[in-house]
Amino acid sequence: MKNREELSKEPVAPLAADLHRWYAQNHRVLPWRGITDAYRIWISEIILQQTRVVQGYEYYNRFVSRFPDVRSLAAADDDEVMKLWQGLGYYSRARNLLAAARQVVERFGGEFPTTYDDIRSLPGIGDYTAAAIASFAYGLPHAVVDGNVYRVLSRIYGIDVPIDTTEGKKVFAALADELLDRRNPGGYNQALMEFGALYCVPRSPQCGGCIFADRCMALATDRVDELPVKQGRTVVKPRYFNYFYVRHEGNTWLRRREGRDIWRNLYELPLIETAEEEPLDSLQQGEAWASLFAGAGRVSVSAQVYACKHVLSHRIIHARFYVVETEKEPAMPGYVRIAVGQIGDYAVSRLTEGFLEKLSMNYPSLF
Ligand code: SF4
Incomplete structure (x- = not known):
């Protein structure tokens, strides 16, 4: 050589x-x-x-x-x-x-x-x-x-x-x-x-x-x-995303991702990111949950409907999606309320697209 x-x-x-x-x-x-x-x-x-x-x-x-x-x-x-x-x-x-x-x-x-x-x-x-x-x-x-x-x-x-x-x-x-x-x-x-x-x-x-x-x-x-020879391998960091498809009176909530992070300018569902995998009941005890669902009255969460590992070049996203119905309008600080039927108009990550596809196939009544 x-x-x-x-x-x-x-x-x-x-x-x-x-x-x-x-x-x-x-x-x-x-x-x-x-x-x-x-x-x-x-x-x-x-x-x-x-x-x-x-x-x-x-x-x-x-x-x-x-x-x-x-x-x-x-x-x-x-x-x-x-x-x-x-x-x-x-x-x-x-x-x-x-x-x-x-x-x-x-x-x-x-x-x-x-x-x-x-x-x-x-x-x-x-x-x-x-x-x-x-x-x-x-x-x-x-x-x-x-x-x-x-x-x-x-x-x-x-x-x-x-x-x-x-x-x-x-x-x-x-x-x-x-x-x-x-x-x-x-x-x-x-x-x-x-x-x-x-x-x-x-x-x-x-x-x-x-x-x-x-x-x-x-x-x-x-x-x-x-050949060719490569010296270094990219370090892949795990992240844990818990997403909530929140529904109240025909509306749901999204926000545009900002800052120097993945998926900037794409829209996403309400998110609680955790340092490791956390079950739902633990999420429900946390401050992030209290802030998202303040004023929502009774909150019913269906079983987690979609979970996957989403691999990016330098991240593995361990994602879980839940469907949530609220009795009253939740606070959702930082998120915008949109009609459920409009969700397809917003650019979302491939991960969220996968969830929405799954949902429309398995639970068409939720759209
Ligand atoms: S150039 Fe590529 S395809 Fe051609 S002999 Fe060499 S290794 Fe094989």
Whole structure:
């Protein structure tokens, strides 16, 4: 295996000609491919950051049909954008899209910027996305480095520098830049990523018929499964959410999540978060319960109707949902009262969406 110094001592064999040929015969036809509209390329790249193509496809079509250009997005209502994003997760992407669209209008007169540095200066756009937009839309010579690129390059060139270190990022950025086809950077970038997405996949890559099989270091040294190398693993922290679907005279209560926490700007049901799992009777003794249900008279809680573990990138949410009927209107400080039938108009997390779906299937009378 090679480290950075060894790598810099030898010329690297280019990939471009083989990749272009492979791409011409194997690529998927997708609505954001073969276009030069920077706005649409940007939307597709943000949607695809943490989303599989199959799922992203529908969201992309809905998004660009509702907001066909950067001006229409900049003028959009925040809640409508969040609702359109519902189910995709990683909601900071939607918030950044809105902020960036508004900056494009304010700083660039509504025209999507055309240089790498200006594109990179927008919220939510990092090195990868800026290189993708600059090369796909404007043919600028910037190499993309995403998970696919790390995997393909680490295997073909046999590099075991961990990709999640400063050193690793430098090594791969330099190699990707050296390999970039400067006559067709956009096409080359697409081809390299598509090869990683379809052929040189994380588990069981198609080494048998691979165009690089005769020069792939990982294959030659039987280390395909070990590359790329990652140093650290994200620490996953558990959280315990107890949600209450509260009903009184055809109304229920929601609030918008604020602050620097997960699901900012999404709506949620009344919540009591605890440090560990707590049974209902213990929750009912606590101050949070007393505050939510002050003045509510008799409070009847059905058995917990939905419980699940919801896994996010750095959190596991242990969630329980209860249905609650109150005799009088509860205090619900910080929550807004809405008609039960309107709950579907609000953007909620995928966790809450799952609960509402379950409820509508099993207890349709509660809607
Ligand atoms: S031979 Fe296998 S590991 Fe090497 S580039 Fe091809 S698909 Fe990837």
